[in-house]
Amino acid sequence: METKYATCVFCDGQCAVKAEIEGDRMRVLPANPDFPALCSKATMIDEYRLHPDRVAVPLKNVGARGEAQWQEVTWDQALDEIAERLQAVVDAHGPEAVAFAEMPLNMGFGGITRRFMNCLGTPNYTAPTQLCMGNTAQVNRATYGWFVSSGWAQADCIVYFGQDRDGERWPHEYLALNAALERGAVLIEVDPRETVTAKRADYHLRIRYGTDAALMLGWINVIIAEGLYDRAFVENSCIGFDELAERVAEYPPERVAELCGIDAELVRETARVYARAQAAIIPWGVAGDMQRNSTSMVRCQCILRAICGFLNKSETVFGPSLGGVTNAQLAAFDLLPPEKRALQLGVDTHPLLTFKASNLYRSALEREGVPYEPDILGESCACDPATLFAAMRGEGPYPVKAVFCVANNTVMSYANQPGIVDAFMNQDLVVAFEHWMTPTAQLSDYVLPGDMWAERDVLGPQFDLAPVFSCSQAFREPVGECKNWYYVVKGLADRLGFSVHFPWADEDELYDFRLAPLGITWDELAKQGRATTKPVAPGRFVTPSGKVELASSVLADLGFDPLPSYEEPADPGREGRADAFPYTIFAGFRERPSYNTNLHQMEALRARQPEPQFFINPADAAGEGVVDGVWCVVETAYGQVELLSKLDEAQPAGTLRVPHGWWKPETAQGVAAGLSSANLHNDGMLFPDADWNLDPAQGVPNLRGGIHARVRVKE
Ligand SMILES: Nc1nc2c(c(=O)[nH]1)N[C@H]1C(S)=C(S)[C@@H](COP(=O)(O)OP(=O)(O)OC[C@H]3O[C@@H](n4cnc5c(=O)[nH]c(N)nc54)[C@H](O)[C@@H]3O)O[C@H]1N2
Ligand SMILES: Nc1nc2c(c(=O)[nH]1)N[C@H]1C(S)=C(S)[C@@H](COP(=O)(O)OP(=O)(O)OC[C@H]3O[C@@H](n4cnc5c(=O)[nH]c(N)nc54)[C@H](O)[C@@H]3O)O[C@H]1N2
Ligand code: SF4
Ligand SMILES: [Mo]
Numbered sequence: 001m002e003t004k005y006a007t008c009v010f011c012d013g014q015c016a017v018k019a020e021i022e023g024d025r026m027r028v029l030p031a032n033p034d035f036p037a038l039c040s041k042a043t044m045i046d047e048y049r050l051h052p053d054r055v056a057v058p059l060k061n062v063g064a065r066g067e068a069q070w071q072e073v074t075w076d077q078a079l080d081e082i083a084e085r086l087q088a089v090v091d092a093h094g095p096e097a098v099a100f101a102e103m104p105l106n107m108g109f110g111g112i113t114r115r116f117m118n119c120l121g122t123p124n125y126t127a128p129t130q131l132c133m134g135n136t137a138q139v140n141r142a143t144y145g146w147f148v149s150s151g152w153a154q155a156d157c158i159v160y161f162g163q164d165r166d167g168e169r170w171p172h173e174y175l176a177l178n179a180a181l182e183r184g185a186v187l188i189e190v191d192p193r194e195t196v197t198a199k200r201a202d203y204h205l206r207i208r209y210g211t212d213a214a215l216m217l218g219w220i221n222v223i224i225a226e227g228l229y230d231r232a233f234v235e236n237s238c239i240g241f242d243e244l245a246e247r248v249a250e251y252p253p254e255r256v257a258e259l260c261g262i263d264a265e266l267v268r269e270t271a272r273v274y275a276r277a278q279a280a281i282i283p284w285g286v287a288g289d290m291q292r293n294s295t296s297m298v299r300c301q302c303i304l305r306a307i308c309g310f311l312n313k314s315e316t317v318f319g320p321s322l323g324g325v326t327n328a329q330l331a332a333f334d335l336l337p338p339e340k341r342a343l344q345l346g347v348d349t350h351p352l353l354t355f356k357a358s359n360l361y362r363s364a365l366e367r368e369g370v371p372y373e374p375d376i377l378g379e380s381c382a383c384d385p386a387t388l389f390a391a392m393r394g395e396g397p398y399p400v401k402a403v404f405c406v407a408n409n410t411v412m413s414y415a416n417q418p419g420i421v422d423a424f425m426n427q428d429l430v431v432a433f434e435h436w437m438t439p440t441a442q443l444s445d446y447v448l449p450g451d452m453w454a455e456r457d458v459l460g461p462q463f464d465l466a467p468v469f470s471c472s473q474a475f476r477e478p479v480g481e482c483k484n485w486y487y488v489v490k491g492l493a494d495r496l497g498f499s500v501h502f503p504w505a506d507e508d509e510l511y512d513f514r515l516a517p518l519g520i521t522w523d524e525l526a527k528q529g530r531a532t533t534k535p536v537a538p539g540r541f542v543t544p545s546g547k548v549e550l551a552s553s554v555l556a557d558l559g560f561d562p563l564p565s566y567e568e569p570a571d572p573g574r575e576g577r578a579d580a581f582p583y584t585i586f587a588g589f590r591e592r593p594s595y596n597t598n599l600h601q602m603e604a605l606r607a608r609q610p611e612p613q614f615f616i617n618p619a620d621a622a623g624e625g626v627v628d629g630v631w632c633v634v635e636t637a638y639g640q641v642e643l644l645s646k647l648d649e650a651q652p653a654g655t656l657r658v659p660h661g662w663w664k665p666e667t668a669q670g671v672a673a674g675l676s677s678a679n680l681h682n683d684g685m686l687f688p689d690a691d692w693n694l695d696p697a698q699g700v701p702n703l704r705g706g707i708h709a710r711v712r713v714k715e
Helices: 040-049 075-093 112-120 134-144 171-182 196-200 212-225 231-237 241-248 253-260 264-276 294-307 327-331 338-342 355-368 385-392 417-425 485-496 507-518 522-528 553-557 603-608 618-624
Strands: 002-007 016-022 025-030 059-061 070-072 098-102 148-150 157-161 186-190 203-205 315-317 402-406 429-434 446-449 458-460 468-472 530-532 583-587 613-616 631-635 640-647 655-658 704-713
Touching (some): 002 458, 002 468, 025 040, 040 603, 075 098, 075 429, 075 446, 112 485, 134 553, 171 186, 203 264, 212 253, 212 294, 338 355, 385 417, 458 507, 468 507, 468 522, 507 522, 618 704
Parallel strands (some): 186 203, 402 429, 429 446, 613 640
Antiparallel strands (some): 002 016, 059 070, 148 315, 458 468, 631 704
């Protein structure tokens, strides 16, 4: 029997898997039986690999764009033609006319795409992490130099903002939560819905959608007013405390209670519980990542951790590390000339995740001896997505005419889906590196068949959050002609004349290069499982001031308020007709049997939830004449989708939950047919990406309250 260890990325849970293979039998088990984090999806490896819909050979669209008429081609033909058409775009418009949208977690080569882009000369990169965790990381960076890793093992107080973990969603954190609750940790859950996790909480704060920042401004007000903060830490390690105190004076518990729709006494009590804990944690959750007030929301979390003295105790700030070649070192940002960095889309509109912000850490990096430009989660040097899609549509400031979608369903994964479709229709070259004929792939010229996680060796992690290298071993053969992304990047680099920057013949050579500074090879790593590097500045804060910046100099230098605040989101399309759109909507509460836009093809999973559902409170449903399980039209002032009704007591009155990621692979392809129902069901149809619906500093769309909807039974 052969045993291999791998990391499952059927979702971002990244569970450690042990695969036992004997002849044609395979068993997939949790790698650590004492901590058996693994869900039902992980065992479906062969159903997924061998699925008849899987794209297993390179395909070329021989119809007009969006007609999805496919012809099989060889890898050589595909790469030759792509290289030629890419060069034509560069010659006509400059390299900045080429954009990449990529999810490294889904394909396993963090840093390599940026290296290719830096050689080519384009700064226009977007990643899903800009909407999920990465933007949080960048706000953390502005406060204390890096993201935090929460210490679950010691936590005695956990504050959750919307997380609803279970055995099908981040099972490892679910197990950690169970263990913490068993040993008596206090759980504060902030979630408008009465979720399963909320029912287990000691305190459930059912705030209005999108008012998290207001709640925390109230907490900070109480903590400062009652002297519950860590004076020594604030004096020695923070700047901006007096300005912060002045700002939060504007948010007394009574005002906050009104903004959030909860009781003022509950605001006070939960603030005290958090501040008085010995080892509190605020683990990352996605609810804060797509709000109009995301920057303030996350800033408040950072400030709470800092002033209450939890930083580098229960919440570790690793900072950039040295040892092996990190993803950011592999990216080699120094290959991109300053004049191209300056051209990055969004530097003048929503700069916090762009090179413009990254530049502001130069002196801090020099001070701490960091010899390269770090990138925490693939978002530290990214362009602004709304500005990118506008440029792709031809709305300036310069044309973008080629886009590569790398393990990323770009069309469905932002706001303003119709605007993204228009952007794709206006391209000279679209390439998708995929498993399926997704809505994004349907708009492509070439669909390149990628391997899946069980079919490839991966040197992980894909992001530089913590000082560690991990190893995921292949235990299945790639199906058909599926290849890994390094093969594609190297193939294009060779054809475009920058082989010198891609000297590694294959991924094994690349991995040996990345591990060489640690004195080990890929084969040795595979035996020992993981290897650690060293944070460059352990315990220190890689901010411009070297301190925790309660008032952020980075935000101030970018032209934003250095302190957090709460602004009520806008919904201009509803102005003057509020009665017509009575419900606040939010996107989220993930589907258990799918992962974002993926896995809808898997029959066994799909059977558990065949259709997209919206949740409505039963009293509201009665008022609308909506019963359970009927097709309805949910409509905002910006667009509409069709969803099946699900009457749900947990859903607060006056609100609707819409799902993310629904398309139906079994329905007709092509733009005229509605992109396999993506235009009928996906949440991106409902939310605009106009400036007023974006977090101003980050540019992330608001999907968490602020936009309103109406509902009617479909005729
Ligand atoms: N099975 C499965 N697992 C997944 C995924 C999947 O698609 N399927 N997706 C993965 C991904 S990419 C992510 S990001 C995570 C997400 O996983 P979670 O972090 O658990 O997020 P959701 O499931 O979207 O749950 C959102 C919760 O946030 C609440 N919420 C909504 N708006 C607000 C708000 O403004 N404030 C507060 N405090 N709460 C709010 C909602 O009521 C809901 O209960 O799950 C991952 N795991
Ligand atoms: N409108 C809207 N937009 C959102 C969100 C939302 O709720 N609403 N959520 C945001 C969040 S939290 C996240 S995390 C992002 C998610 O954004 P993504 O990570 O891009 O989301 P997925 O839908 O999983 O799309 C991944 C694509 O990669 C393909 N894929 C998966 N594995 C592999 C692989 O091994 N190799 C290759 N080549 N391809 C692979 C899948 O078939 C799928 O089409 O979206 C964000 N965008
Ligand atoms: S939760 Fe399930 S699908 Fe996600 S990584 Fe873990 S085992 Fe894989
Ligand atoms: Mo996410």
